[in-house]
Amino acid sequence: MLLSIREPNFPTEVLGSSIPVLVHFWAPWCGLCRLIVPQLQQFQTNWQDQVKLVGVNADQSLKLASTYRLQTLPTLILFANGQELHRLEHFHGREDLRRTLDEFMHSYQNRSASVSLSTHEYLTLEA
Template identity: 60%
Template sequence: MIHSVTDLNFKERVLASSLPVLVNFEAPWCGLCKLIQPTLIQFYDRWDEQIKLVNINADENFKLASTYKLKTLPTLILFTNGRIVDRLEGFHSKEALRADLDRMTRKATLNWQIGEKAMPMQIDWRLVRTE
């Protein structure tokens, strides 16, 4: 299940989460936000055990929208161990979104598995084979 998060429970549900969390900042009037929702649901079904997906209404949670300096909707921000590890703004195509979500998830789960005390490393995901 995809949960809604607010200013009041953001720290508990996102920053303190034991799993990586993909935050989907959206708004009811945002057509692109509605367009990506089916892809996000497919993504969630695929990665359910390894990552959490939450929605935040940017209009109703202005403090969070301001804190994370939203410039456009939808904006997806991936948190691991309470830190931002990736960010995706806007929407280009379903295929590009799927590829970006998979890349972000691999990055988050790798960071999560090695822990926050490990030395950060750069990985060129274009060179990594997934199949």
């Protein structure tokens, strides 16, 4: 089951998270939003403690919907270190969704590894 969050706890749960957060913006009237929940839960299971999955009801969180300029639902946004890294607004089936989400995570891991390497190299040069 997705952790459901609203505007007041968005800064803490998403922007302040120590791990990447995949935010599923949805609405009760959106059939596709409900259909992808099992795939999202499988994604979270596959990536275990490396990503947090949360749901935001866009109809109840209009300020967030406006802030992140939602054009369509469902919209999936991957946040890391308080920043939007990737956005998915359209996909073509379950396999496309799974592949795209996995690519998001691999991209995040590669970005994190290069930042760590750059920091380490900098520290080594300074020493």
